[in-house]
Each structure stands twice: as C-alpha cells, then as structure tokens.
Amino acid sequence: MIQLYYAATPNGLKVRIFLEEAGLPYHIVPVNLSIGDQSRPEFVAIAPNGRIPAIVDHSPAMRDQPLSIFESGAILLYLADKAGMFMPEEPSRRLEVLQWLFCQMAGLGPMAGQIGHFNVYATETLPYAIERYRVETAGLYGVLDKRLADRPFIVEDYSIADMACFPWIVPHMAHGQNLREFPNLHRWFEEIRVRPAVIRTYGDSKDVYTGRTLQSADCATLGSQSEG
Template identity: 50%
Template sequence: MIDLYFWPTPNGYKPLIFLEESALAYQIKPVNIMRGDQFEPNFLAVALNNRIPAIVDYAPTDADQPFALFESGSILIYLAEKTGQFLSSDLRNRHQTIQWLMWQMGGVGPMMGQANHFIQYAPEDIPYGKKRYGDEVKRLFGVMEKQLSDQDYLTGNYSIADMACYPWIKFSDLINIQLSDFPRVAEWVARITERPAVKRAYEVGEPIKGEQQMDDEARRLLFGVKPQKT
C-alpha cells in the first residue's frame, strides 16, 4: 500500500496518474494547501519541503521500514523502478526519458507556474513578468513540438516523462497559450487524455478540491509566509 499525499495540482497529478496506470494499491491523503495543511507536523514528517506530492510506501522492495519520498520527479522514478513500468531498462532510452523528466521539472513546471502566477494571482499587473514567462513557455512548447514530430510520445513509448508533462501542458489555455499553435503537442495531449488510467486519475482527484475557491487566506498561505499558529 502507498499513501499519496495529494492536492489537485499539476504536480499532484503526476504520481496519481502513475498509480492508476500501474494498478498499485494506494490511498489518497488530502493535503489542503489552500488551508495550510502543508505546514502541519504530520505532513512535514513526510515532506520536509512542505510541498505536495509525497508518498509513503509501506512495501518497499528492500522489505525494510516504510519509505517516504517527496518531489514529484523523484517519486515517478521510484515508482517506475519499483514496478518495472514506464521507464525502459535500455541505457539510452532510460536516460532520454529521465532527461525529458528533468526538462519538465526544471523548465515546463517552473515557467508555467510563474506565468500562471503573474496572469492569475499577482496582486498587481506586471506586463514584464507575463511576457517573460509566457515567452519562455512558448519556447518550451516549441521544443516539445519538434520532439513529437515523428513519434507519439516524448521518448517513443509512453513513459514517466509524458506523465510529468501532461498535467501542466493540458492547462495551457489558462496562461493564454493556444495548443492550436502547436499541433503535435495538441495531438499528444488528446492522446493521453483518452487513456483510461488518466481519466480515472482526474475522476478521483478533482472532487477532492470541491467548490473551494482562491481567497485571501489561500493567497497568503500559497504566496506569502508560513501562518503563525495560535
């Protein structure tokens, strides 16, 4: 059994998609980042960086004590190695997949996150920030468009690199980037969206947030300082 500490964000969906794809037994432990659960001691004991996602594997392959892990990319590699799925044993393909996973972790995620912040949540209009991060996201999408020019997935077969990129790329419209400008990326998104396990992941994940909306307290928790306990 694996505990998945989760909230419905792009990073949160990465391991949830893997768990559904691999049929590993898991249970979700919701971490409401809009109400400060990420600062609770029980969660910090699992994820010192106070960010979701995180996992605890109660049946690690070394048959030792439960194993806790945070950082979505690290979790994907761990789960791939645990199951022998979605990460090739072939030297070149394996490291190409890890390369594209790192590309997402170091590029797509941070750049799209910053673009989304300046467009959706910044307390003042900062055109430079919007353009700076929006332009970089478009550059990254262009890189991805070239990579998909002759294959269905980023490194040939569907892999953890695709699972890492998909939850970010699919919401590009929120940062005013149209997938129609990147037709092969759009086809890739549509292809992954139709996977039964991906559909299940979103059917499981989306209801967790419920009707909760971004408010001043959520902005303070997500973009401000750690709340003071009273």
C-alpha cells in the same frame, strides 16, 4: 499500500496518473494547501520541503519499514522501478526519459507555474511578468512540439516523461497558450487525455485554477475548450 499525500496540482496529478496507469494500490491523504496542511510537522516529517506530492510506501522492496519519498520526479522514478513499468530498461532509452523528466522539473514546471501564478492568482496585473513567462512557456511548448514531430510519445513508448509533462499542458489556456499553434504537442495531448487512467485521475479532482470539480467528461474535452 501506498499513501499519496496529494492536492490536484500538476505535480500531484502526475504521480496519481502513474498510480492509476500501473494499477498500484494507493490511498489518498488530502493536503489542503489553502489552510497550510503542507506546513504541519507531521507532513514536513515526510516531505522536508513542505510541498506536495509525497508518498509513503508501506511495502517497499528495499527494506522492512515504510519508506517516505518527496519530490514528484523522484517519486515517479521510484514507482517506475518498483512497478517495472513506464521506464525503459535499455540504458540509452532510460537516459532519454531521465533527460525529459528533468526538463519538465527544471523548465516546464517552473515556467508554467509562474505564468499560472501571474495570470490567475496575482492580486495585481503585472504585464511584464505575464509576458515574460508566457513567452518562456511558449518556448518550452515549442521544444516539446519539435520533439514529438517524428514519434508518438516523448521517448517512443509512453513513459513517466509523458506523465510528468501532461498535467502542465492541461491548463494551457490559463498559461496563455493555444495548442493549435503546436500541432505535434496538440496531437500528443489529444492521445493522452483520453487514456482511461488519465480520465480517472481527473474525474474527482478540483481544477487548481477555478476550484471547480472536474468530471470525467472534462478530461475528455480539455483540448477543445475555447482555443480559437
């Protein structure tokens, strides 16, 4: 059994998507970010950076004792190797997946996170910050759009690279983006959002921008909401 320390942020959602896709047994340990659960000593003992997600694998292959892992990219890599799924064995393809995973971790996540903050959470409107991060995020959407022009998924077959990026594209409207301006990315998004594991993941999660509980139907209509 895997314990998933979780809140329904994009980084939390991508790990849950993997667990659902792979069919690995897991148990959610909710981490309420609004009341500071992420700073509690018992959580920091698992995730020294005080950020979700984190996991504890109670049956790791590498040792007899439970294994804790933090950082969503590291968790995805660990789980892919554990399950033998969604990560190519061929070295050059594996390297491609790693590059796009790190691209999400270092680029798409931070930039989309900033526009989400300034566009939704900030207590005052800061046009310079909003425009800067909207443009940066649009540029990264464009990189993915170009990559997806001649392949179904980011690295041919569906992989942890797709799982890492998808939850950062779901709130595209809050990020000031119109997916119809990125036709290849839009096509990719439409394919992934209807995967059963993705619908299960979003089916009982609360939207991080509205606080509204998402239903299964919401994930099936995310791509068509008010995009102009």
